[in-house]
Amino acid sequence: MSELVIETKGLTKEFGSLIAVRDLNLKVKKGALYGFLGPNGAGKSTTIRMLLDLVKPTKGEAYLFNKEIRSHRKEILRRVGALVESPSYYENLTAYENLEIIRRILELDKKEIDKALDIVKLSKWKNKRVKGFSLGMKQRLGIAQALMGNRELLILDEPTNGLDPAGVREIRNLIISLPEIIGATVLISGHILSEIELVADHVGIIHRGNLLFQGTLEELKDMGNREIAIKVQPLLEAEKFLKRKGYNVENREGKLYILGDKINIEELNKELVLEGYGVSHLSENKQNLEEVFLQLTGGIEQ
Numbered sequence: 001m002s003e004l005v006i007e008t009k010g011l012t013k014e015f016g017s018l019i020a021v022r023d024l025n026l027k028v029k030k031g032a033l034y035g036f037l038g039p040n041g042a043g044k045s046t047t048i049r050m051l052l053d054l055v056k057p058t059k060g061e062a063y064l065f066n067k068e069i070r071s072h073r074k075e076i077l078r079r080v081g082a083l084v085e086s087p088s089y090y091e092n093l094t095a096y097e098n099l100e101i102i103r104r105i106l107e108l109d110k111k112e113i114d115k116a117l118d119i120v121k122l123s124k125w126k127n128k129r130v131k132g133f134s135l136g137m138k139q140r141l142g143i144a145q146a147l148m149g150n151r152e153l154l155i156l157d158e159p160t161n162g163l164d165p166a167g168v169r170e171i172r173n174l175i176i177s178l179p180e181i182i183g184a185t186v187l188i189s190g191h192i193l194s195e196i197e198l199v200a201d202h203v204g205i206i207h208r209g210n211l212l213f214q215g216t217l218e219e220l221k222d223m224g225n226r227e228i229a230i231k232v233q234p235l236l237e238a239e240k241f242l243k244r245k246g247y248n249v250e251n252r253e254g255k256l257y258i259l260g261d262k263i264n265i266e267e268l269n270k271e272l273v274l275e276g277y278g279v280s281h282l283s284e285n286k287q288n289l290e291e292v293f294l295q296l297t298g299g300i301e302q
């Protein structure tokens, strides 16, 4: 069994009568790039705040590196880099000077600054004041701040929020490179499936505080329903025939659709043809990831 870097047990947060996070059992394996996905207001930020001990759970516990965060706060947070909300920096200082402040607080070696700047590809601009930076560059600086000090776990809350497409791509490529470059486990939250899909290998889908799915992207894709579309004449009789045979049949837009994962297309074709039906088209469709996601979250993707 692989080692878990994050594990929550029944993690719950209530704000008055609102249950923002309900009985959450997250499992993030060491080395994973875990996409924590959910529509706005799903409970992602609240969960992340509980992982970092910024918010106290109503019930349940969060374990990072197998230790409970509330009772081992200091030793755990030393191993975790986080970017929650927008990064904070001094606009009038350069990128280098901003990281120098963090270096002093954490009592790190000077070379840590150049290492972090190099990873986020800001070395060229290290002596430029942050106020002239684009939003994407500022976000990269925020990630450099989070990286300082050989962090084993990075938690990035919606790091591409508000960026233009070029900025989104820069941050995406940077995040993808992190597990390999620094060997860290990364948890990234977001509300856009197509974005998370390009980055993550594991996903957790949260909706209205409930974890609806957790596993690999492949496992999520496998949840897609399979259906077979058939153009056949005469349609209504063929529909009755297939229903009699026990198939789950829908009649839509002049075609029959058969739902099910274990249907053998050749067998189906043979059955129809032998019975004298004219089959002019037979194709297999599987729900794509977006359809699976929309089905899980009841059609809400904001």
Ligand SMILES: Nc1ncnc2c1ncn2[C@@H]1O[C@H](COP(=O)(O)OP(=O)(O)OP(=O)(O)O)[C@@H](O)[C@H]1O
Binding pocket: 015, 018, 020, 038, 039, 040, 041, 042, 043, 044, 045, 046, 047, 191
């Ligand atoms: N301090 C608070 N007091 C009251 N309600 C809160 C508080 N923080 C969050 N909530 C509510 O809890 C729910 C979950 O919010 P949260 O910010 O965790 O969602 P999210 O998935 O991060 O969404 P977003 O992508 O919009 O940040 C929302 O309904 C939100 O309004």
